[in-house]
Amino acid sequence: MRKVPEFVTIKKNRTHRMKLLVVDDHLLFREGLRHILLRLDQTVDIHECGTVQDAIEIAKQITEFDLVLLDMQLPGLQGLEGLHALKGAFPTSPITLISGVADQRAIAEGIRSGAQGFVSKSGSAEDMLNGLRKVINGEHHIPPEISNSQGDGIRLDQTYHLTPRQIEVLAQLCEGHSNKEIGRTLCMSENTVRCHVASVFRALGAKSRTEAAILAKRKGLL
Known part of the structure; x- marks a missing residue:
């Protein structure tokens, strides 16, 4: 069935x-x-x-x-x-x-x-x-x-593909900026930033901003 x-x-x-x-x-x-x-x-x-x-x-x-x-x-x-x-x-x-x-x-x-x-x-x-x-x-x-x-x-967990925009958000995240600060820098709404951050977390398998930053550097994404 x-x-x-x-x-x-x-x-x-x-x-x-x-x-x-x-x-x-x-x-x-x-x-x-x-x-x-x-x-x-x-x-x-x-x-x-x-x-x-x-x-x-x-x-x-x-x-x-x-x-x-x-x-x-x-x-x-x-x-x-x-x-x-x-x-x-x-x-x-x-x-x-x-x-x-x-x-x-x-x-x-x-x-x-x-x-x-x-x-x-x-x-x-x-x-x-x-x-x-x-x-x-x-x-x-x-x-x-x-x-x-x-x-x-x-194996999707081995691709780690992020869009160019998500890479920009990830770079800002790694510098310790808040969603509001990222939105101001990249000219996007805070809700849009929040969505990109969630997508980055899913792609990397991260559960926090700190973990995402560590994984991004370890995987050579930045």
């Missing part, structure tokens, strides 16, 4: 309409995905394009999204090359890889190169939504059948 997936909710800490970007060249899939994504939030703004190059053009108008979904097999720039290009265009936006083929080696490389997670096109809508909610909340997401596999399986 199929295990009922855990229901994940999105943290209500944003002051703007949720913005998502879907980079996939299959129009029919994008149309179906749009209906699924509306279940995240009925007021979500969904932007779509078919290539990484088109996404880079979008970045000239919109520089930050709450989530970017990137198909791993696109015309033109694709795979790690496409991921690196998107991270350059949207440095503070979490990127989730999507594909109909669970290529463990490619997924592992993508996570190690900065993607926040992977969702399968062949999975259920609820599995996909739960995975995307985790990424929007600042967590990593890899389906259990991939993260628990052997060989090229992915």
Whole structure:
């Protein structure tokens, strides 16, 4: 019997309409995905394009999204090359890889190169939504059948990936600054800083600011 997936909710800490970007060249899939994504939030703004190059053009108008979904097999720039290009265009936006083929080696490389997670096109809508909610909340997401596999399986606790913005927050944290001081320095709200700090703690496995600072220096993150 199929295990009922855990229901994940999105943290209500944003002051703007949720913005998502879907980079996939299959129009029919994008149309179906749009209906699924509306279940995240009925007021979500969904932007779509078919290539990484088109996404880079979008970045000239919109520089930050709450989530970017990137198909791993696109015309033109694709795979790690496409991921690196998107991270350059949207440095503070979490990127989730999507594909109909669970290529463990490619997924592992993508996570190690900065993607926040992977969702399968062949999975259920609820599995996909739960995975995307985790990424929007600042967590990593890899389906259990991939993260628990052997060989090229992915151990999230060994990636320690942080977004550039989280690295900036971590650096301020290591200098002993409070959330209010970090927000003032980095021009962000205290609630946003609090979310970034929580994400840093989860990524490092830290339970306190002191422990996070020690682990960051030990792992060479700063």
